[in-house]
Amino acid sequence: MNEREKQLALMSREQMGEEEYHRIKVLTGKIKRIADLFTCIPGATEAFEADTPAFLKQYGLEDLDPEEMRLIFLTERQEEKKKMFTSDKVLDLIPESMYRYAQFVQNKLYFRDFLRDKGCVPINRKAAAWRERNNKRCDSALGGVNISFIHAILTIELAKGCSVGCEFCGLSAEKLTKLFRYNEENAKLFEEVLTVLKDVLGQAAAYGMMYFATEPLDNPDYEKFEDIYYNVFGMIPQITTAVFDRNIERTRALVHELDEKPGFIHRFSLRNLGMAETALREFTPEELVNVELITQYEDSPYFLPYTVVGSEREHVGERQKGPHTKRIMDEALADSLDAPVLQNEIRRMKDLKHVDPGTICCVDGFRINMCDRTIRILTPCHMSEKYPNGISETPAVSFTDGEDFRQKLNQMIDEYMLAEIPKNEILRCYNYLNLEESDEGIMLVSSQSGYRLPLGKLGKSPMEETLVNPAVKVVEKLMENRYTKDQIVRSLMEEYGIAPANLYWLLNQFWKQGLIVDSRFF
Numbered sequence: 001m002n003e004r005e006k007q008l009a010l011m012s013r014e015q016m017g018e019e020e021y022h023r024i025k026v027l028t029g030k031i032k033r034i035a036d037l038f039t040c041i042p043g044a045t046e047a048f049e050a051d052t053p054a055f056l057k058q059y060g061l062e063d064l065d066p067e068e069m070r071l072i073f074l075t076e077r078q079e080e081k082k083k084m085f086t087s088d089k090v091l092d093l094i095p096e097s098m099y100r101y102a103q104f105v106q107n108k109l110y111f112r113d114f115l116r117d118k119g120c121v122p123i124n125r126k127a128a129a130w131r132e133r134n135n136k137r138c139d140s141a142l143g144g145v146n147i148s149f150i151h152a153i154l155t156i157e158l159a160k161g162c163s164v165g166c167e168f169c170g171l172s173a174e175k176l177t178k179l180f181r182y183n184e185e186n187a188k189l190f191e192e193v194l195t196v197l198k199d200v201l202g203q204a205a206a207y208g209m210m211y212f213a214t215e216p217l218d219n220p221d222y223e224k225f226e227d228i229y230y231n232v233f234g235m236i237p238q239i240t241t242a243v244f245d246r247n248i249e250r251t252r253a254l255v256h257e258l259d260e261k262p263g264f265i266h267r268f269s270l271r272n273l274g275m276a277e278t279a280l281r282e283f284t285p286e287e288l289v290n291v292e293l294i295t296q297y298e299d300s301p302y303f304l305p306y307t308v309v310g311s312e313r314e315h316v317g318e319r320q321k322g323p324h325t326k327r328i329m330d331e332a333l334a335d336s337l338d339a340p341v342l343q344n345e346i347r348r349m350k351d352l353k354h355v356d357p358g359t360i361c362c363v364d365g366f367r368i369n370m371c372d373r374t375i376r377i378l379t380p381c382h383m384s385e386k387y388p389n390g391i392s393e394t395p396a397v398s399f400t401d402g403e404d405f406r407q408k409l410n411q412m413i414d415e416y417m418l419a420e421i422p423k424n425e426i427l428r429c430y431n432y433l434n435l436e437e438s439d440e441g442i443m444l445v446s447s448q449s450g451y452r453l454p455l456g457k458l459g460k461s462p463m464e465e466t467l468v469n470p471a472v473k474v475v476e477k478l479m480e481n482r483y484t485k486d487q488i489v490r491s492l493m494e495e496y497g498i499a500p501a502n503l504y505w506l507l508n509q510f511w512k513q514g515l516i517v518d519s520r521f522f
């Protein structure tokens with residue numbers, strides 16, 4: 001980078017001014033457009049590799065430097081790239097295009113991690129402990145992809161059902177039967193509900209969304225409710241739409257809101273190649289800079305069907321497709337900024353037994369339907385015959401008005417969001433967890449993911465001379481599915497003389513890690 005570009009790299013948006021900010025946004029959008037083309041258009045990566053200047057010209061990106069783009073996206077200069085990024089003089093060595101694109105990808109992942117680890121943590125102590133435990137449970141239940149789930153604390157549906165009927169719908173959305181239309185009464189109720197959510201959950205509620213098993217753009221009044229949401233939380237909620245092309249100017253206006261108001265990203269689910277081509281034609285690269293394109297059609301170079309893994313899904317005989325491809329891509333992109341490497345990564349993922357999280361749900365909290373005025377609590381899990389949509393949820397509880405909503409919400413937190421191990425219940429481990437001997441000692445291993453917990457490192461036994469590992473003994477007792485917490489402690493104390501404090505500590509750790517079944521949900 002030259003001196004000016006290096007100075008800009010150290011400035012905020014306010015410091016650099018609108019003109020420079022806009023120039024950088026256009027630059028980033030154009031580079032992202034290359035990645036979008038790779039994702040959406042069959043043969044695009046090969047065309048780029050074969051003749052980069054011609055490729056850039058074909059897609060109106062000729063003002064990008066072909067050599068710089070090859071440096072960003074191709075493997076051929078991988079070593080050189082690594083040296084640049086690990087050098088003390090990284091800002092002298094890399095071109096501005098590469099710096100800005102790397103910054104863009106890293107920022108996106110940083111914000112996702114912020115949401116998961118801090119932003120979406122509610123102020124309510126019970127709700128926070130419950131969410132944290134379920135987030136941890138998903139590590140063993142869903143696998144590594146869990147890192148990309150933000151575990152939002154709430155979602156609000158403004159419709160009953162969905163008009164689109166995508167074949168890849170991971171939530172088996174029902175047909176659209178009702179809309180929550182904007183009128184004085186509904187606007188008041190909506191504002192009251194949001195205000196209660198803010199009171200009870202804090203700013204974490206701001207990072208919810210206004211769709212679940214619904215299509216946000218089905219509701220003609222979506223924007224009016226979004227205004228209320230913005231007034232209460234100071235944020236605009238993220239949208240994932242499978243009908244961005246139903247009214248392009250409406251979608252464009254929603255996308256442009258991200259320029260003016262705090263928000264995160266939006267996502268277009270592209271159901272076929274034609275939709276992808278429309279998105280790339282109708283929206284400029286800078287308009288799509290904060291829009292993720294999720295390819296849900298088989299001829300997309302990065303299409304990755306949900307694979308049927310060694311779980312109950314095999315018996316169900318389903319073969320679900322899902323939108324996690326893009327997430328995996330983003331992970332790899334952050335690491336490598338390299339398209340062919342990405343392709344290899346995707347191919348590698350296809351070969352992995354446990355790539356499929358078995359759910360598309362990234363909400364771990366409240367599902368509020370404004371049409372039928374109901375609240376449920378839901379949490380993601382691996383799809384199975386019992387949980388065909390990859391979620392477990394409580395029965396719906398009805399509310400009538402804002403005050404009633406507050407009461408019911410608090411009652412549900414008390415009833416379902418257990419912060420501690422229930423005292424008088426029989427405890428057991430989830431049935432996908434098994435004990436396994438390995439070179440590193442005894443492990444607790446999940447058959448649904450790559451999760452492995454070395455039990456040898458947990459707990460300190462006062463009976464070391466007898467080689468009893470308290471953690472293993474606790475797990476064995478849990479697997480017997482016969483004892484309450486106190487009974488486990490008493491029997492291990494009597495049998496092996498293990499200190500109760502050590503046993504209670506271990507049981508609490510297993511509970512907090514989401515390894516002990518929560519009978520309210522499973």
Ligand code: SF4
Binds near residue numbers: 168169171172212
């Ligand atoms: S638009 Fe969303 S909710 Fe509706 S069918 Fe498609 S994936 Fe399901």
